[in-house]
Each structure stands twice: as structure tokens, then as C-alpha cells.
Amino acid sequence: MRWTMAREGKTSSPPILVLGSSNVDFVLKVPRFHQPGETITAETMVTAFGGKGANQAVASKRLGGAVRFITKLGDDPYGQLYRRYLVRMGFDPRGLLQQRGCPTGMAWIELDRKGENRIVVSPGANKGLIERDLERLSGFWRNVKVFVTQMEIPLSVVRLGLEAARSRNVLTLLNPSPPVRLPRDLLSLVDFLIPNEWEAQLLSGGKMTNEREMRGIAEKLLRMGARGVVITLGERGVFFKDSESEMRIEAFRVKAIDTTAAGDAFMGGFAVALAEGKPIREGLRFASGAGALATTRLGAQPSLPRRRDVEALVSKR
Template structure:
């Protein structure tokens, strides 16, 4: 039976502006397109795993507004269990403002809103949901004390814990040893360790430092350079697939969701990383966060085409 993935995290409605290049200070430029998409690191990762066929539930908090209703509709449409999501009148649903240039690179401003209302006491009321899961996926767009409590509860009930430390911030290392998989990108790894990750050697040094901090397994996503995994026993480098990127907004989230899906199916670390690389490659060729996330059938087709090309 497939293991259950519980994503505890954020919802953001992405208001996406695309222009040929980014603005400079004091400059106004004419943009190309505007779109609105449901997103948020937590919701993106939940939907990424669910579209691949995962057994996924989401916990978090939304405002009583149109953005919140859109988020619930998106979860339902993608078979993510959402019965235990909370709503508040104290804040509006979270908003993100991704800005994209013609190369597909992005800059994102986030206004967390209702996400910051999801407190440890709320999680305590939902402890049975935590107990029902096998894998818990966390990010840092909800209050850090709620993330820490989720780690404590996950460890107490012997769950696999994936921590995606984004947006990056200083973390309490007392929780490090409780985290099964620490999954920063290269920029987050640099912030967390103080080690320059612009070179492959720097990436390895940063990953080793995260292991020294106490994390059990370290996975650093490297965008177009692939991913790097290390623990005390193995070291794995997985390349990315060569595609033309249009929008990298959900690249990391698609990778994490797919990696969790691989673990939920008892796949090896190597196979889970390779599969996640394919999922993120497809995601960056499409606009939007959640609209870019592929189904299992799409990933299978993509991989079959890649095999034929190599042959």
C-alpha cells in the first residue's frame, strides 16, 4: 500500500508578471503578461505529489476569501485531502508576486497573510492527522514555531520528515537530528552554512556542514545543474534534463513533491532523485506554479522520449 504524505505548509495565490527583463531601481518598464495561479510552497508540493498518484493530505490555514476558496478547489481537483484545513477572519489568504524574465528566471515577493495564523496549538488539535501519515513535508512559509512542533510530533511518531528550508532563515539546530531529509537549494544552503555554493566543491562542503549540524540526509537542489545528495554512507550526484525553461517558479516545489512521492513508493534515493529531476524539468517548461506540475502519465512519456533519444 502506498505510504501517506502529509504536507504541512503554505498557500499563496501567485500574481505573476512577465517582462523581458527585471526592473532596475527607479525604473518603470512595460511588461508582457499577467496571470493569476494558485500556489504556495506547501500547496505546490502537495499537488506535485498528488498528480503523480500520491496519497496526499494538506494542513495549513487560509483566509475566508476568494483566494482561499480557489485554493480549496485546486486541492479538490487534484485529489489532495483537505478536510482539516483551517480558515481565519484575521488575515487574508497568502499572496505571492513572482516576476519572470525571458530566460525563465524569477524574483518573488511573498505576503504570508493567513499562513502566519497557523500556530502550534492548531497543530496539536490535528495530531491524529500527523499520526496517520508516513511522510511529513515541511517548508518555512508558516510560523517557525509551528514547523518545530511539526518536527517534534513527526519524530515522536516515527515519521519520515522532509524539511524544505524555504524561504531560508536561521534554524534552531536542536531540531536538526530529528529531520530525515534536509532539502535546500544552493542559495538556501549557502545562507544556512555560510559556505559559497557557486562551485561544485562549495556545494559539497555546504552539504557536509549540514550533516555536521545534525541533519540525517542532505539534498541540495541545483536548478539546471541537477541535485546533490549525501549522508554518512553515500554520495549521489544527479544531472538535470536539458529543456528550455519558461517559468522556474515551481521547479523546487515540483522536485520536493516528486521526491516525497518516490519515497512513498519505497523507491531508492537514486531513483527518487532521478524521477524528481524529470518532474521538475517538465514543470519549468510551463507557465505558473500548479498548472506546470505534471501527471504521472506525462512524466512517463517524457522519460520514454528521453530514452529513445539516447538510444
């Protein structure tokens, strides 16, 4: 079995704290998505480290962020291998928790020839992350400027993380994936709610077939409590709206082969930009460049780009 590794970046910017999942990804490249009851043969298969939390932590680190990561792995061989990998990258081992008697989270990812994906996740140890785990790691909040989390861990832990961040005046980024019903009091803790197009529709209950409807969905998410909304639109770019302004960022044109980690690379890029004090427009462009480059390689973490490559892409436009 061949594993590929993302390498860490170096920075002097304020720390980013990522709270989230870690999965082992089994990626199957298929000629097309199969129908119910149909068996097809995969063209290739790659095993790689993934999970939204880990992807976003690694993305931030590769883009130059000072990153702290809290996650929970199983006590199986996959978990042991994953933990060693993250420690070698420079993540503090105290945040790499272990759930006894539980497998590491896993994801099965089908990719068609257009680079589109279908994903099934088995949470494993991720669902064992509890509030007490976060409370025991209170030292991880020291000097943190940006907090990042997602929905592949229990909602109670997401809430506690957001509450802890808000009490410390830390910027909060929530990637609502996979989407679940989010109460208003939780959304009020979110500075930047960052769904993709499909997630934004599910969260708002609206349809997005044109610019007017997209703006309406963003406005509804703001009314639901979020302070700012960033909707990622794939090859159509990014839409941002808060109570004072809105903007549209065009996508960078690349040859996409795997879109699995595009959203996670975007999250990492935006977190790094905010930690460095960049304006929102500049941060969204940097994040968009990271997301675009992440589609040009197979696998989640193996595809996460280096800072110099993102800066080179962004500087061309």
C-alpha cells in the same frame, strides 16, 4: 480572471502529510528585471494558485501520492475560491483551515524571458497557523510514511510537525525556503534537508563556486544536524550526501519558461518516491524529472506534471 487547475492522481502507496503555505500567485512576464526607480510594462499576467506547501501537496498528488494537507487560508474571496479548488482535488477539508479577519497569502512573481524569477510574498493567513491547529488534526498522522514541510509558516509549527513525525518514525523532508537560521535541535529532526544552491549557502555560511565547496557545504549541513542533504542545482542537476554516501544526478534537458515551481515539483516527486519505497538514487531521478517538466509551463500549480509524463522523461535516459 482565469484560473487553471491541477488534477489529482490515484495511488495505493502510504500517505504523505504536507504542512505548509497556500498563496495566490500573480505572475508577471517581463522582458527583463527592472532597476530601482524604473517602470516597465509586463508582457502577460497570469493569476494562479501557489504557495510552497500547496504546490508540494498538489505536486505529490499529481504524481500519484496519497496526500494529506494542512494549511491556513484567509476569509477573503481568494481563500474561499482556493478552498473549493483544493476540496475538488480531493484534499480533506478539515486540513484547510481559515483565519478570520485575515487575507489569504499572496505572491507577486516576475519572470524574465530566460524563465528566471523574482518573488515577493505577503504571508497573510499563513502566519496565523499555530501549534494548536496541528494538535487538533492528530488523526492526519494515521499511517503516514513521509512528512513534508517548508518555511513559509511559523517556525514553531514547523518544529512541532517535525517532532510529531519523528515520534511516529515518519520520514521528514524540510525545504528551508525562505531560509532562516535553523537551530541544531530542529535540524536533527530532518531526514532530508532540501535547499537550492542559494539557500544552502545562506544556511551554511559558505560559498559554492566548485564541487569541493559544494561538498563542504553539504558536510557542514550534516554536522549542523541534518541526516541527509539534497542540494538542487537547477540545470546542473542535484547533489546528495549523507554520512555514508554521496551522489550527483544530472539534470534533464528541457526548454524552461518558468522556474517558479521547479523546486516544489522536485519536493513532491521525492516525497512520492520515498513513500513508495524507491531507493534514493531512483527517487532523486524521478524528482529531477518532475522538477524539469515543471519549468516548461507558466504558473506554479498549472505547471506541475503528471506522473506518466515524468516517467516518460526519466525512461529516456
